[in-house]
Amino acid sequence: MTGGLAGEPELDRDRFVPRAGLIRGWVDLYLTMFRVAILNNIQYRVANYFYMIGMIAEPVIYLVVWSTIARQQGGAVGGLTSGQLAAYYIVWTLVRQMNIVFTVYGWDERIRQGELSAMLLQPLFPIHWDIAFLAGWKLVTIVMWLPIAVVLTLVFSPALNIRVIDVAVFAVAIWGAYLVRTMLYWILGMASFWTTRAGPLFQLMFTAELLLSGRLVPLSLLPDWAQRLADVLPFKWTFGYPIDALIGQLPAGELIGGLAMQLLWIVVGVIGVRIVWRIAIRHYSAVNG
Amino acid sequence: MAGREVLRPIVLAGRFFRIGALNELQYRANFAIQVFQSAIALGTGLAVLALVFSQTTELNGWSEPELLVVMGVHILMGGVIGMVIQPNMVRLMEDIRRGSLDFILTKPDDAQVLVSVRDIQIWQAVDGLTGAIVIVVAVAQLGGAFGLGQALLFGLAFVLGGLTIYCFWLILTVGAFWVVRIDQIVELFEGVYQSGRWPVTIYPGWLQVSLTFLVPIAFAVTVPAQALTGRLTPGTLALAAGFAIALMAFTRWWWRFGLRRYSGASA
Amino acid sequence: MPIASANASQPAIHVADLLKTFNVPVREAGLKAAVQSLVHRETREVRAVDNIGFDIGAGEIVGFLGPNGAGKTTTLKMLSGLLYPTSGEALVLGHVPSKRESAFLRRITMVMGNRNQLQWDLPALDSYELIRAIYRLEPGAFRTTRDEFIELLDLAGLVNKPVRNLSLGERMKVEIVGALLHRPQVLFLDEPTIGLDVTMQKRIRSFIADYNQRYGATVLLTSHYMADVQALCRRVVVIHHGKILYDGELARLGAQFDATKTIGVTLKDGEGDLSAYGEVISSEDGRVTLRVSRADAPEVATRLLRDLAVADLTIEDPPIEDVIERVFASGSEGPP
Numbered sequence: 001m002t003g004g005l006a007g008e009p010e011l012d013r014d015r016f017v018p019r020a021g022l023i024r025g026w027v028d029l030y031l032t033m034f035r036v037a038i039l040n041n042i043q044y045r046v047a048n049y050f051y052m053i054g055m056i057a058e059p060v061i062y063l064v065v066w067s068t069i070a071r072q073q074g075g076a077v078g079g080l081t082s083g084q085l086a087a088y089y090i091v092w093t094l095v096r097q098m099n100i101v102f103t104v105y106g107w108d109e110r111i112r113q114g115e116l117s118a119m120l121l122q123p124l125f126p127i128h129w130d131i132a133f134l135a136g137w138k139l140v141t142i143v144m145w146l147p148i149a150v151v152l153t154l155v156f157s158p159a160l161n162i163r164v165i166d167v168a169v170f171a172v173a174i175w176g177a178y179l180v181r182t183m184l185y186w187i188l189g190m191a192s193f194w195t196t197r198a199g200p201l202f203q204l205m206f207t208a209e210l211l212l213s214g215r216l217v218p219l220s221l222l223p224d225w226a227q228r229l230a231d232v233l234p235f236k237w238t239f240g241y242p243i244d245a246l247i248g249q250l251p252a253g254e255l256i257g258g259l260a261m262q263l264l265w266i267v268v269g270v271i272g273v274r275i276v277w278r279i280a281i282r283h284y285s286a287v288n289g
Numbered sequence: 290m291a292g293r294e295v296l297r298p299i300v301l302a303g304r305f306f307r308i309g310a311l312n313e314l315q316y317r318a319n320f321a322i323q324v325f326q327s328a329i330a331l332g333t334g335l336a337v338l339a340l341v342f343s344q345t346t347e348l349n350g351w352s353e354p355e356l357l358v359v360m361g362v363h364i365l366m367g368g369v370i371g372m373v374i375q376p377n378m379v380r381l382m383e384d385i386r387r388g389s390l391d392f393i394l395t396k397p398d399d400a401q402v403l404v405s406v407r408d409i410q411i412w413q414a415v416d417g418l419t420g421a422i423v424i425v426v427a428v429a430q431l432g433g434a435f436g437l438g439q440a441l442l443f444g445l446a447f448v449l450g451g452l453t454i455y456c457f458w459l460i461l462t463v464g465a466f467w468v469v470r471i472d473q474i475v476e477l478f479e480g481v482y483q484s485g486r487w488p489v490t491i492y493p494g495w496l497q498v499s500l501t502f503l504v505p506i507a508f509a510v511t512v513p514a515q516a517l518t519g520r521l522t523p524g525t526l527a528l529a530a531g532f533a534i535a536l537m538a539f540t541r542w543w544w545r546f547g548l549r550r551y552s553g554a555s556a
Numbered sequence: 557m558p559i560a561s562a563n564a565s566q567p568a569i570h571v572a573d574l575l576k577t578f579n580v581p582v583r584e585a586g587l588k589a590a591v592q593s594l595v596h597r598e599t600r601e602v603r604a605v606d607n608i609g610f611d612i613g614a615g616e617i618v619g620f621l622g623p624n625g626a627g628k629t630t631t632l633k634m635l636s637g638l639l640y641p642t643s644g645e646a647l648v649l650g651h652v653p654s655k656r657e658s659a660f661l662r663r664i665t666m667v668m669g670n671r672n673q674l675q676w677d678l679p680a681l682d683s684y685e686l687i688r689a690i691y692r693l694e695p696g697a698f699r700t701t702r703d704e705f706i707e708l709l710d711l712a713g714l715v716n717k718p719v720r721n722l723s724l725g726e727r728m729k730v731e732i733v734g735a736l737l738h739r740p741q742v743l744f745l746d747e748p749t750i751g752l753d754v755t756m757q758k759r760i761r762s763f764i765a766d767y768n769q770r771y772g773a774t775v776l777l778t779s780h781y782m783a784d785v786q787a788l789c790r791r792v793v794v795i796h797h798g799k800i801l802y803d804g805e806l807a808r809l810g811a812q813f814d815a816t817k818t819i820g821v822t823l824k825d826g827e828g829d830l831s832a833y834g835e836v837i838s839s840e841d842g843r844v845t846l847r848v849s850r851a852d853a854p855e856v857a858t859r860l861l862r863d864l865a866v867a868d869l870t871i872e873d874p875p876i877e878d879v880i881e882r883v884f885a886s887g888s889e890g891p892p
Binding site: 015016017021025028029031032033035036039040043044114115117118120121122123124282285286287288 | 578633636637638639640654656658661662664665666668672673675677678682683685686688689690691692693694697698701718738739
Binding site: 047050051054055057058060061064065068069072073077078197199200203204207210211216217221222223 | 318322325326329332333336337340341343344345347348349473477480481483484486487491492493496
């Protein structure tokens with residue numbers, strides 16, 4: 001036997017799928033992970049549903065405040081009518097669900113519980129697991145959201161004027177939003193590799209995101225300078241843009257341009273994850289293991 | 290002697306506060322973190338107010354300084370919840386779940402009092418202080434006469450509100466621990482508590498009722514704020530007092546009921 | 557037990573001059589020191605693994621012994637790629653572990669007491685499917701391996717239940733199956749039987765032995781239970797304070813470190829005072845256990861049989877636990 005034990009493809013062929021099946025392997029992997037996520041979600045469907053319903057409190061508060069103002073101003077605030085605001089915050093509830101990614105605080109837990117070590121022993125870059133697991137989870141969530149949307153529609157009577165292209169772009173954009181936010185939070189969460197006191201950093205980020213993503217108010221209600229700031233940050237592509245894509249009656253150029261911006265931020269995110277991960281793991285493997 | 294009985298919870302809380310303070314003083318970085326977080330929260334709140342009043346001059350009859358009062362009370366009450374109520378309830382939930390409550394039950398003091406004051410997050414006092422400052426600033430902005438009577442009225446409404454929120458949490462903790470996860474309850478409450486940033490009167494009727502009797506945000510924040518802005522009617526105050534007393538009586542019964550079930554299960 | 561078979565010329569695990577140091581903060585008591593440590597943190601270098609070296613041949617099962625904090629887990633983590641060595645050489649199946657190449661990870665496994673690669677709320681079978689997809693296992697071979705393991709460990713009724721409903725021992729069994737589904741050639745087992753009852757320990761032990769036989773896999777194992785080591789390992793490596801104290805056959809460990817034997821005596825007419833014959837270690841139910849030096853053992857036995865009415869007498873090597881204790885007690889200076 002030459003070349004040492006490192007090569008030995010003939011030894012492996014009886015139990016590993018050959019390299020030629022690489023794409024099939026990825027598809028199979030993601031499908032399997034989706035399945036596990038869905039099975040997990042179904043286990044906790046009741047608790048999850050209560051949780052989803054509870055999460056409606058936040059947009060309802062925003063909606064009530066801004067509709068009150070709209071009414072006082074004679075029907076519209078910043079060009080948005082009560083009906084449009086209702087539409088915005090109802091779509092908001094789904095986009096918020098799509099925005100759920102692996103938490104930045106979760107890394108600390110992963111490191112302390114030894115979960116990270118278990119992940120590092122597997123021949124798979126761990127972000128795939130996070131992406132696939134929560135994506136699979138969301139497949140169930142979207143279905144569970146539909147009745148909630150119906151009830152909210154009946155209560156708040158939104159003004160809906162949706163074209164086919166809006167739906168199509170929205171369907172892609174919510175997943176784009178999910179990926180952008182996943183990358184962002186992965187990079188941020190890796191701060192836990194160096195310190196257990198990254199809380200303030202996270203807090204700052206949450207606040208910036210809350211104000212500049214479209215979560216707190218539609219971005220069009222912000223002062224000009226804040227809107228320009230939001231344009232150069234990733235946040236609005238994870239929240240305001242998908243909502244506006246569905247109900248904002250954006251021109252086709254803006255719709256497609258938004259998807260392109262999401263893609264750009266995903267690419268930036270992937271590069272960022274790669275770089276930070278390499279440094280973080282070197283650090284982790286020097287001290288923790 | 291009855292007087293001492295009533296004061297007992299406060300004495301106990303004071304003692305636990307001292308222990309907590311001594312422990313925490315070793316970690317002064319936590320203090321800095323808390324100041325930072327309170328500042329961010331305050332900044333966010335002010336930004337939202339500015340945003341609202343860039344579009345309008347009043348919200349449902351409340352002027353900007355009046356809404357600042359509401360915000361101040363919201364932060365202050367939030368500080369009390371974060372300092373005493375929430376940490377104790379989270380710990381109680383964990384104890385019930387792990388079956389480690391026996392330790393408390395063997396103590397000579399009243400168990401309900403003990404589980405309610407044993408864990409005090411002293412740095413949350415920063416939030417309380419922030420809230421107090423916001424209230425003072427806002428009241429000054431309001432101008433007009435502000436007398437001792439109004440301050441006492443506010444104090445009374447605030448205490449009643451705090452007791453109501455405490456009862457709400459304890460009822461939830463004793464009753465709901467097997468349904469949902471702890472962190473989810475905390476997060477949900479924090480979500481709903483945000484509604485208190487605004488006077489509950491701006492919400493539609495069904496929501497107002499829910500925020501008054503289901504999750505008593507109205508009594509915790511809006512009513513004390515009404516006291517400070519000269520809106521509090523005797524009827525509302527009587528309702529707040531009556532509700533608080535009734536809820537405390539129910540909570541007492543519910544706690545005993547839960548305890549019997551707990552002892553039965555762990556024996 | 558197949559020791560160093562076909563690939564004897566090339567060890568499965570090669571370790572030379574392996575060193576791992578950690579910087580531990582030095583913290584003095586008192587407020588002043590606490591404040592100072594915020595600005596300038598004083599650290600001290602600790603050698604967790606101190607220039608160790610050994611080779612393990614393909615197919616060997618080696619017990620890795622040492623007290624807590626001796627450097628066992630640190631070494632295993634370095635060999636599995638979780639921890640980067642400070643210096644020195646580690647090669648596993650020709651790979652440098654710290655590179656964590658996919659080809660390397662697919663050929664090894666590491667079982668740690670707290671490792672949980674199974675989905676807590678799902679039956680193990682679902683997690684096994686996930687492992688199949690992650691390791692890109694050929695479906696047919698995967699099913700064969702899985703079913704074989706399930707049968708060997710008698711898991712048929714358990715793999716359908718959510719993992720959270722299993723007992724600790726059952727969970728460990730399904731966990732081990734999960735860790736071996738990709739049929740690794742090198743196994744790092746860190747306390748695989750910790751917290752399990754004796755029956756379960758035996759079960760897992762024989763499964764490991766079986767796996768080693770069947771696939772010629774190399775096993776490096778740490779355990780607090782000497783029974784594990786005695787049943788599985790012909791060779792042991794003893795490590796203490798990061799240094800290797802002994803590397804050789806388990807059977808010769810006693811001879812090198814503990815020049816004593818134990819003599820068990822049962823007297824016909826109950827207990828008597830035997831302290832004149834040697835050090836009495838225990839005395840219960842009419843049976844007295846004595847410790848005597850290895851050289852004196854035959855003579856003491858003869859005297860006992862001559863002087864007293866002996867119902868039963870045995871001469872044994874001291875329990876391996878005692879030997880190990882003596883090894884560690886002897887410190888890091890090496891064998892006396």
